[in-house]
Amino acid sequence: AQTTLDEWAKDPVDPEIRAHVYSLITALGGIGDDGTYSLGDDALLCLKDLRKWLKFGDGQLNRRDVARCMAEANLVKGDLLEILAKISPRAVEDKWRHKLAVATLELLVPLTWPFEIDPVEATVNHHRHGPYIQLAQIGYKRAILQFDRDRTLQTAVKIALPSMAVPLRERTPRDEGIIRIALYFIRNITMLSPPSSAPMDIDEAEVSRSATVDTFQEQDIFQVLLSVASSIGEDFVTQDVIILEILFFLLKGIDAEKLFMEDKKLNSKNANELKDLMQKEKAMLAGYARTAPTRHNRFGTMIWVKRDDEKVTTISGQDVLGKAQASMQKMDQTKKWNKPSRPGKKVDGEQEREEFDLPVALTSTARKHIKTFVEEFLDSSFNPLFLHLRKAIERETERVETRHSRQYFYLVSWFLRAECARQRTMKERAADSKSAAVPTAEDESYGLVAEVMNQETFILLNRFMQKSQDEKAWQDLNAGMKCFTQVLLTVHEMSESALEEDQEIAENIQNRIFYEESTHDRIVMILRSYNGQGFGYLDAVTELSHVFLRILERYAKQNVDLQIRSKKRTRKIKKKQAQTQGAEGEEEGHVSDTEDIQQAQRTVSERKFDFTRFAAKFVNQSSVNTFVAYAKYYAELDTEQLKRVHRFFHRVVFKMELGVLLCRVDILQLFTKMTKGPGSLDKDSAAYKEWDDFVKHFFRQVVKRVQERPELVVEMLFSKIPATMFFLEHGYDREVTVRT
Amino acid sequence: AGGGGDGLGIDEEIIITKKRIPIPKLDDNRLLSDPGIPRLRKISKDRLRFKGKGHEYGDIARMLNMYQLWLDDLYPRAKFADALAMVEKVGHTKRMQMMRKDWIDEGKPRRTTEREEED
Numbered sequence: 001a002q003t004t005l006d007e008w009a010k011d012p013v014d015p016e017i018r019a020h021v022y023s024l025i026t027a028l029g030g031i032g033d034d035g036t037y038s039l040g041d042d043a044l045l046c047l048k049d050l051r052k053w054l055k056f057g058d059g060q061l062n063r064r065d066v067a068r069c070m071a072e073a074n075l076v077k078g079d080l081l082e083i084l085a086k087i088s089p090r091a092v093e094d095k096w097r098h099k100l101a102v103a104t105l106e107l108l109v110p111l112t113w114p115f116e117i118d119p120v121e122a123t124v125n126h127h128r129h130g131p132y133i134q135l136a137q138i139g140y141k142r143a144i145l146q147f148d149r150d151r152t153l154q155t156a157v158k159i160a161l162p163s164m165a166v167p168l169r170e171r172t173p174r175d176e177g178i179i180r181i182a183l184y185f186i187r188n189i190t191m192l193s194p195p196s197s198a199p200m201d202i203d204e205a206e207v208s209r210s211a212t213v214d215t216f217q218e219q220d221i222f223q224v225l226l227s228v229a230s231s232i233g234e235d236f237v238t239q240d241v242i243i244l245e246i247l248f249f250l251l252k253g254i255d256a257e258k259l260f261m262e263d264k265k266l267n268s269k270n271a272n273e274l275k276d277l278m279q280k281e282k283a284m285l286a287g288y289a290r291t292a293p294t295r296h297n298r299f300g301t302m303i304w305v306k307r308d309d310e311k312v313t314t315i316s317g318q319d320v321l322g323k324a325q326a327s328m329q330k331m332d333q334t335k336k337w338n339k340p341s342r343p344g345k346k347v348d349g350e351q352e353r354e355e356f357d358l359p360v361a362l363t364s365t366a367r368k369h370i371k372t373f374v375e376e377f378l379d380s381s382f383n384p385l386f387l388h389l390r391k392a393i394e395r396e397t398e399r400v401e402t403r404h405s406r407q408y409f410y411l412v413s414w415f416l417r418a419e420c421a422r423q424r425t426m427k428e429r430a431a432d433s434k435s436a437a438v439p440t441a442e443d444e445s446y447g448l449v450a451e452v453m454n455q456e457t458f459i460l461l462n463r464f465m466q467k468s469q470d471e472k473a474w475q476d477l478n479a480g481m482k483c484f485t486q487v488l489l490t491v492h493e494m495s496e497s498a499l500e501e502d503q504e505i506a507e508n509i510q511n512r513i514f515y516e517e518s519t520h521d522r523i524v525m526i527l528r529s530y531n532g533q534g535f536g537y538l539d540a541v542t543e544l545s546h547v548f549l550r551i552l553e554r555y556a557k558q559n560v561d562l563q564i565r566s567k568k569r570t571r572k573i574k575k576k577q578a579q580t581q582g583a584e585g586e587e588e589g590h591v592s593d594t595e596d597i598q599q600a601q602r603t604v605s606e607r608k609f610d611f612t613r614f615a616a617k618f619v620n621q622s623s624v625n626t627f628v629a630y631a632k633y634y635a636e637l638d639t640e641q642l643k644r645v646h647r648f649f650h651r652v653v654f655k656m657e658l659g660v661l662l663c664r665v666d667i668l669q670l671f672t673k674m675t676k677g678p679g680s681l682d683k684d685s686a687a688y689k690e691w692d693d694f695v696k697h698f699f700r701q702v703v704k705r706v707q708e709r710p711e712l713v714v715e716m717l718f719s720k721i722p723a724t725m726f727f728l729e730h731g732y733d734r735e736v737t738v739r740t
Numbered sequence: 741a742g743g744g745g746d747g748l749g750i751d752e753e754i755i756i757t758k759k760r761i762p763i764p765k766l767d768d769n770r771l772l773s774d775p776g777i778p779r780l781r782k783i784s785k786d787r788l789r790f791k792g793k794g795h796e797y798g799d800i801a802r803m804l805n806m807y808q809l810w811l812d813d814l815y816p817r818a819k820f821a822d823a824l825a826m827v828e829k830v831g832h833t834k835r836m837q838m839m840r841k842d843w844i845d846e847g848k849p850r851r852t853t854e855r856e857e858e859d
Contacts, residue, residue: 307809696797703799
């Protein structure tokens with residue numbers, strides 16, 4: 001007989017498990033006489049058994065065999081969804097049907113639970129079944145979103161409705177459980193996304209964010225989310241973190257600004273973006289064409305580059321003929337050896353899924369739906385939900401896991417951004433004389449987001465940023481920075497509001513934020529300690545320092561007598577005392593030693609804030625390095641981002657007069673590459689002119705410096721030593737003032 | 741002592757282990773050797789000519805070329821950008837910092853005398 005590959009391959013699943021699971025699935029039911037699904041006699045028991053298999057077979061023995069079997073047997077699409085469709089019309093009234101529906105959901109939730117490989121618990125089976133199950137889950141998501149005979153998500157909610165209707169105090173644990181599985185089902189569907197590690201053979205559009213949003217709208221899931229979120233603390237308590245997760249996976253990566261743009265404006269913006277991109281591509285191709293060979297590739301030109309000491313270098317290719325700069329570049333390009341670099345740390349599955357720096361595109365219908373949802377959410381649910389969550393995080397409640405604080409701060413920044421964008425469009429609409437819309441005082445105030453603009457949240461945020469910085473949890477810190485940036489921007493917009501009350505509040509908040517010197521120091525520290533955490537992080541760091549510095553500068557100008565609270569170490573003074581005392585007698589010295597330890601604790605004092613001194617802290621070699629690392633992405637940065645880098649370098653060279661920090665060959669080379677030659681910024685773009693001006697001025701300064709102080713030629717290779725920096729900058733040593 | 745030829749070890753097999761030729765490093769020794777910084781100081785004095793205002797890009801490009809050719813002679817295997825990063829790193833060693841300070845101080849007295857003459 002013929003043998004096939006299948007027969008040769010060993011079944012990865014234990015045959016006994018397969019037999020048991022398959023017989024249960026067969027007994028569940030099938031297509032009946034009338035062509036619809038008909039339930040088996042003991043369907044309820046079968047469902048319970050299958051759940052037991054999943055729970056004990058996979059959970060306790062720590063394998064994934066059962067889940068794999070169920071995926072192979074097409075259980076979800078072939079049976080579970082059909083069962084739900086069959087019983088959904090009368091699921092609530094009929095007790096038996098309700099039981100059956102709950103049992104089906106109880107099976108669906110673990111099956112759609114996002115697959116992850118636990119580094120401690122994982123057995124070889126996990127790795128064997130992982131890719132298959134992940135793909136199968138995407139298949140589940142597709143089946144649920146695209147199912148045409150029933151609104152599965154709505155059915156899930158309907159099953160939980162009787163339990164939700166029960167007042168909080170009278171709810172049984174079983175009621176709570178049913179609510180939980182319905183919400184977790186929604187979360188799982190939102191969360192599942194195509195794995196980057198395995199190829200898929202289904203259309204990605206069918207499981208995309210847009211498809212999810214459209215389905216949510218169609219099945220009224222948004223209404224459910226709104227009603228749960230708005231009555232959090234009253235009718236719902238423990239569900240807050242599930243709602244948080246649903247929101248996070250629903251909104252991450254979506255551009256909040258674009259969401260609130262008027263359709264017309266968005267269209268023109270998109271058209272402009274397309275135009276810009278085409279222009280960029282044209283400029284790029286033109287750049288290549290200028291240096292491309294004019295004859296066929298076997299034309300065989302070879303040239304010599306004459307060098308010192310009668311040496312020559314040969315280069316082949318006609319593209320270098322007559323162009324000195326091109327030949328220098330070719331000499332460098334043809335080198336084979338690359339400096340070995342440390343391999344980047346591998347991102348694990350969970351982090352990948354939580355990644356929020358990747359932009360997500362939406363279809364126009366999905367955009368409309370999610371916009372309506374976000375508006376309603378801000379109006380009704382934002383304050384209660386985020387207040388409740390903040391308290392839960394502060395109390396470190398059991399249900400709050402580490403990832404939740406990150407999601408919390410990311411969402412705070414997201415919604416603040418959305419609210420600001422919404423206010424802006426409202427103001428524009430009001431300013432437009434044609435429309436009749438007149439903003440009410442309520443529309444204009446920032447009361448809708450007030451719960452995250454209070455001192456408690458700032459304390460939590462500060463603690464969170466400090467903690468994640470100490471623990472090197474960069475993704476957490478990234479979320480924290482995004483949140484802080486957005487808080488600053490919101491306060492800034494509030495201070496420019498027409499309402500006097502808003503201005504006053506903004507003034508107060510700024511007072512509080514800028515009062516703590518530790519906040520200032522933290523921002524500087526984060527900027528200085530960047531070390532290869534990736535582009536999204538880099539973007540957040542540079543934006544935060546840009547925004548912080550700009551707003552602080554303006555604030556310090558308005559409030560000349562700004563006081564800050566600084567924590568100073570008093571150890572030094574004490575140590576000196578200890579030494580002098582130590583000379584007198586050993587015993588005394590010993591005593592003051594312990595005193596010294598006690599005094600090492602910091603004392604708090606107030607002093608006047610000096611912006612120039614603070615700005616000086618901002619400008620140093622490591623912060624320059626961070627911005628240089630960011631500028632290296634210049635080809636991918638947009639106008640706003642390029643502006644940010646430009647402002648910083650401008651501050652370094654012209655405001656702080658520390659151009660010597662930028663006198664380094666690699667930085668000069670980067671600037672040359674950005675403004676001249678192939679691969680430079682597009683000459684017609686808005687940012688180019690600014691950069692060209694800056695680079696030209698800076699280069700002139702460099703030439704002058706090198707002429708004046710030839711020792712710079714060597715120093716240009718290195719980062720500067722603080723001891724010699726002043727001399728290099730000014731040409732004379734700093735006069736040391738001796739304190740008396 | 742064993743008998744006869746055994747003690748001489750003639751019969752023992754000689755194991756030849758091929759040693760890898762160590763890859764030359766761009767370290768402070770190389771940087772301080774003659775083709776290193778001393779040569780850079782020399783050629784920069786001889787060759788660096790600036791055209792001044794209006795030619796900023798050309799001036800800097802010529803300076804970059806000087807560095808590139810110098811590094812190509814000093815450490816041919818590395819690309820320009822890689823070599824720059826390596827040199828920068830070497831600059832953090834104690835020895836290099838001392839040397840750098842000396843080079844700068846060399847320029848100082850001359851400048852002060854000049855200033856006195858101007859006065």
